[in-house]
Amino acid sequence: MEIVFENVDFTYQPNSPFSHQALKNISLRIKHGDYAAFIGHTGSGKSTLLQHLNGILRPTSGTVRIGDFELTTKKNNAIKSLRRKVGVVFQYPEHQLFEETVERDILFGPKNFGMDMEEAKHKLPVILEEVGLPTDVLQRSPFELSGGQMRRVAIAGVLITDPNVLILDEPTAGLDPRGRKQIMSLIDSLHKKKRMTIILVTHHMEDVLRHANQAFVLSEGELVMQGEPVEVFQEEERLQDIGLGIPEELQLINQLQQALGLPITYHHQSPSELGKDIAQALHAGGNR
Amino acid sequence: MNQSFIIGQYVPKESPVHALDARTKLIIVFFYVLVTFSAETLSSYLILFLFAACGAIVSRVHPLFIVKGLRPIWFIIILTFILHLFIQRQGEVLFTVFGYAIYDQAVIQAAIISSRLFLLILMTTLLTLTTTPISITDAVETLLKPLKSLKLPIHELALMMSISLRFIPTLIEETDKISKAQASRGIDFQTGRWRDRLKAIFALLIPLFISAFKRAEDLAMAMEARGYRGDYGRTKFRELKFTSLDLIVFLLFIIIVIGFFYFNG
Numbered sequence: 001m002e003i004v005f006e007n008v009d010f011t012y013q014p015n016s017p018f019s020h021q022a023l024k025n026i027s028l029r030i031k032h033g034d035y036a037a038f039i040g041h042t043g044s045g046k047s048t049l050l051q052h053l054n055g056i057l058r059p060t061s062g063t064v065r066i067g068d069f070e071l072t073t074k075k076n077n078a079i080k081s082l083r084r085k086v087g088v089v090f091q092y093p094e095h096q097l098f099e100e101t102v103e104r105d106i107l108f109g110p111k112n113f114g115m116d117m118e119e120a121k122h123k124l125p126v127i128l129e130e131v132g133l134p135t136d137v138l139q140r141s142p143f144e145l146s147g148g149q150m151r152r153v154a155i156a157g158v159l160i161t162d163p164n165v166l167i168l169d170e171p172t173a174g175l176d177p178r179g180r181k182q183i184m185s186l187i188d189s190l191h192k193k194k195r196m197t198i199i200l201v202t203h204h205m206e207d208v209l210r211h212a213n214q215a216f217v218l219s220e221g222e223l224v225m226q227g228e229p230v231e232v233f234q235e236e237e238r239l240q241d242i243g244l245g246i247p248e249e250l251q252l253i254n255q256l257q258q259a260l261g262l263p264i265t266y267h268h269q270s271p272s273e274l275g276k277d278i279a280q281a282l283h284a285g286g287n288r
Numbered sequence: 289m290n291q292s293f294i295i296g297q298y299v300p301k302e303s304p305v306h307a308l309d310a311r312t313k314l315i316i317v318f319f320y321v322l323v324t325f326s327a328e329t330l331s332s333y334l335i336l337f338l339f340a341a342c343g344a345i346v347s348r349v350h351p352l353f354i355v356k357g358l359r360p361i362w363f364i365i366i367l368t369f370i371l372h373l374f375i376q377r378q379g380e381v382l383f384t385v386f387g388y389a390i391y392d393q394a395v396i397q398a399a400i401i402s403s404r405l406f407l408l409i410l411m412t413t414l415l416t417l418t419t420t421p422i423s424i425t426d427a428v429e430t431l432l433k434p435l436k437s438l439k440l441p442i443h444e445l446a447l448m449m450s451i452s453l454r455f456i457p458t459l460i461e462e463t464d465k466i467s468k469a470q471a472s473r474g475i476d477f478q479t480g481r482w483r484d485r486l487k488a489i490f491a492l493l494i495p496l497f498i499s500a501f502k503r504a505e506d507l508a509m510a511m512e513a514r515g516y517r518g519d520y521g522r523t524k525f526r527e528l529k530f531t532s533l534d535l536i537v538f539l540l541f542i543i544i545v546i547g548f549f550y551f552n553g
Contacts, residue, residue, distance in 0.1 A: 051468065054472055056468050056472065083471070083474055087472070088469075088472040090468065090472070095462075095465070095466060095469070095499055096466055096469040097495065098491050108491070109474055112475050157473065158473070
């Protein structure tokens with residue numbers, strides 16, 4: 001499903017002393033099957049923007065189109081079917097668990113959406129394997145699990161409704177490096193194997209560079225930059241002005257270019273490949 | 289969700305009302321409430337209203353804050369008015385609505401009771417808008433200190449009060465977050481049969497309770513880690529100060545009260 005924002009404004013509590021405009025004239029397009037990353041400082045409007053994607057919030061003016069759904073200032077009654085197609089993993093999703101068993105919590109979404117429960121039950125083992133949980137957790141209480149496992153249960157509860165678009169708001173916040181890597185590769189496989197459109201909000205620039213094919217930079221409610229991550233990260237100074245950095249790899253490459261004039265470019269090489277490139281370039285430079 | 293619900297919300301401003309000692313404000317609000325309950329004549333209500341209105345103007349808090357703060361209460365005020373209008377059966381018949389007689393005494397009573405409610409809420413809202421929760425609890429603690437000799441746990445009560453006040457916004461935020469998460473999982477809090485809606489509330493309340501308990505545990509741990517051991521040997525960082533401004537306001541209030549009783553007959 002293609003996602004299009006057309007001149008979207010959003011104001012919290014309009015016409016009151018608390019009034020605060022969180023989104024200013026946002027226009028963007030995310031194609032079907034894209035892996036889009038949203039970056040920006042805390043309070044830049046990322047979370048507000050995400051909440052427009054499944055109709056939790058409606059624009060104060062402008063239009064949001066998700067596939068055939070159109071969200072405007074007016075109320076839309078088809079919102080429930082939209083929410084089935086657009087899965088949202090909120091920040092710290094483990095806080096939303098509440099059922100007695102993991103199984104019931106995962107099946108909470110399908111039940112609300114009126115899906116075939118037998119079919120959903122059959123899918124449970126597959127989903128658990130995808131998120132990396134053993135099947136014996138199904139009958140346990142979600143509150144007996146560790147924080148990382150709880151987060152996987154919460155993600156499983158979103159995946160089971162088979163969304164076309166998956167939105168993740170800082171899914172790796174508070175996880176250890178290994179947990180972070182696992183979640184990121186889970187998202188990668190959902191993107192590649194299931195052709196899901198992924199929308200990721202993150203503070204890890206490395207993840208944006210490594211995984212996303214579209215980057216959107218928000219600052220104070222405005223969309224200030226967009227494009228391929230490598231291109232966006234070219235403008236280091238502009239990013240620094242709005243309080244963002246660039247990934248370590250690119251920092252290293254930039255510094256090497258400036259200090260030694262090494263002709264290295266970034267083309268998604270792994271750290272060890274990058275090391276080889278640098279060694280090679282240094283070697284060539286030394287021969288000159 | 290209920291971000292317009294501002295009971296207990298402090299609005300920082302520099303005004304004489306903000307500068308007053310919290311104890312002064314608390315005592316005045318306390319007696320104001322008492323006096324309001326004995327108000328019977330129109331002029332005495334006018335005096336009380338004038339006092340509250342002056343306070344609101346001097347506090348320089350945006351009037352919209354006050355109006356918004358009163359919004360959840362409007363319903364109760366109007367309901368009280370209507371109930372009194374229909375239940376009171378004294379005096380002369382003023383007019384009839386759908387064959388139901390409305391008495392003149394009923395109109396007066398309804399007006400009195402609902403303006404009482406209005407004044408009470410207005411004054412207490414003004415107190416919380418201009419005083420930080422911390423100074424309110426400090427004031428409560430110092431004012432209730434004499435009861436300590438009766439072995440009442442005043443400090444603990446004050447602490448409980450300040451903790452609960454402090455966590456109201458946090459809990460509202462948390463509720464907002466969880467209800468959004470559950471709405472994304474297809475729950476509908478607004479429409480549907482009441483049984484479904486009741487179930488929906490559980491999906492909201494259980495996570496909310498769990499996180500509240502977790503928060504409480506963390507807070508207790510953090511307090512112990514920083515050597516908290518009740519009020520034993522504890523000094524205050526913010527001391528309440530009684531200034532000449534407080535004296536003036538007190539005198540003003542006494543004059544108002546005397547005027548009130550004069551007009552109240």
